[in-house]
Amino acid sequence: MTIDILTLFPGMFTGFVSESIIKRAIDGGKVKINVHDIRSYSKDPHKKVDDYGFGGGAGMVLMPQPIFDAVADLKKEDSLVILMTPQGEVYNQKKAFALTEYKHIIIICGHYEGFDERIRTLADMELSIGDFILTGGEIASMAICDSVIRLLDGVITKESYMNESFNDNLLDYPVYTHPADYKGLKVPEVLLSGHHKNIETWRLEQRIKRTKERRPDLFKE
Ligand SMILES: C[S@@+](CC[C@H](N)C(=O)[O-])C[C@H]1O[C@@H](n2cnc3c(N)ncnc32)[C@H](O)[C@@H]1O
Numbered sequence: 001m002t003i004d005i006l007t008l009f010p011g012m013f014t015g016f017v018s019e020s021i022i023k024r025a026i027d028g029g030k031v032k033i034n035v036h037d038i039r040s041y042s043k044d045p046h047k048k049v050d051d052y053g054f055g056g057g058a059g060m061v062l063m064p065q066p067i068f069d070a071v072a073d074l075k076k077e078d079s080l081v082i083l084m085t086p087q088g089e090v091y092n093q094k095k096a097f098a099l100t101e102y103k104h105i106i107i108i109c110g111h112y113e114g115f116d117e118r119i120r121t122l123a124d125m126e127l128s129i130g131d132f133i134l135t136g137g138e139i140a141s142m143a144i145c146d147s148v149i150r151l152l153d154g155v156i157t158k159e160s161y162m163n164e165s166f167n168d169n170l171l172d173y174p175v176y177t178h179p180a181d182y183k184g185l186k187v188p189e190v191l192l193s194g195h196h197k198n199i200e201t202w203r204l205e206q207r208i209k210r211t212k213e214r215r216p217d218l219f220k221e
Contacts, residue, residue: 001102001152002032004074005141006067007109008049010035012138022146025155033145041066041073050112059113067108067115071122079104081124082144084137085114088126093166095127096147107144109137163203169218171210173203 005013013035017026025031039047043065050060071081080102089095099105108119120126129140150156165171176187190202211219 001030001100001149002034002104003145004034004036004104004106005109005145006036006038006070006107007136007138007141008038008062008111009109009136009138010037013142016142016145021155022149025149025152028154030152030155031149036070036074038062038066038070041070043069053113057113061113062110062115062119064116064118067119068122071106071108074106076104078102079106081106081108081122082141083108083115083120083123083126084110084128084140084144085126086128086131086133088128090131091127091129091144091147093147093164096144096151099144099148100151105148107137107141109141111136111138166218169211169221170207171215171218173206173210 007013013033016022017033017035022031022033026033039049042049042063048063049066050062053059053061075081080099082105084107108115108123127140127144129143134140151161161167163172176191180187180192188202190198193199208219
């Protein structure tokens with residue numbers, strides 16, 4: 001998979017691509033991430049990328065030209081163009097799985113007040129990561145890239161993500177590590193028993209119980 005990210009702040013991605021599982025996925029050739037500075041596509045002599053909004057109002061608005069040109073430059077026949085916006089469909093694990101099917105994704109990050117409305121015409125999909133406002137689409141795009149990349153073949157084991165929260169509309173089961181007794185807080189006996197069938201049953205019961213308690217909305221689904 002190749003991901004092209006359009007942003008005004010490429011430096012924000014430095015840590016993201018150089019640490020942990022994402023770095024391993026890049027080094028292992030599972031994903032290629034190209035971060036593009038929207039400013040480099042500006043045709044303005046001063047590399048201007050934003051301006052005041054028509055009709056007034058607070059904040060600067062991203063102009064169409066640099067983003068239209070960037071998408072025209074990067075887009076191929078099989079590309080999916082995603083626009084980060086709090087007004088988009090709310091992202092979830094199902095959508096993360098669906099995005100793994102694409103070979104090429106272009107992500108447009110807005111900033112400041114947002115982007116000129118005409119930029120919407122470039123997008124195949126508009127995504128929000130939740131009902132809150134970030135200063136820009138960068139952190140939102142990293143959240144999406146992270147959640148998709150870890151699902152790509154060979155990045156982490158299938159077993160690691162198949163029992164995770166949200167698969168089957170259930171939350172994950174509780175996990176424990178050493179010591180078995182920490183300040184009187186004990187690991188459930190069943191996990192120390194070595195009885196795999198009982199452990200499996202206990203874990204499923206815990207997933208159901210947790211989901212009912214914490215996310216009755218998910219459980220209903
Ligand atoms: C300050 S926000 C603009 C918000 C816009 N004025 C509104 O109220 O809908 C600037 C940019 O951050 C990104 N952004 C902010 N919150 C987001 C969210 N919850 N999900 C995805 N992107 C978000 C978008 O790219 C947005 O254009």
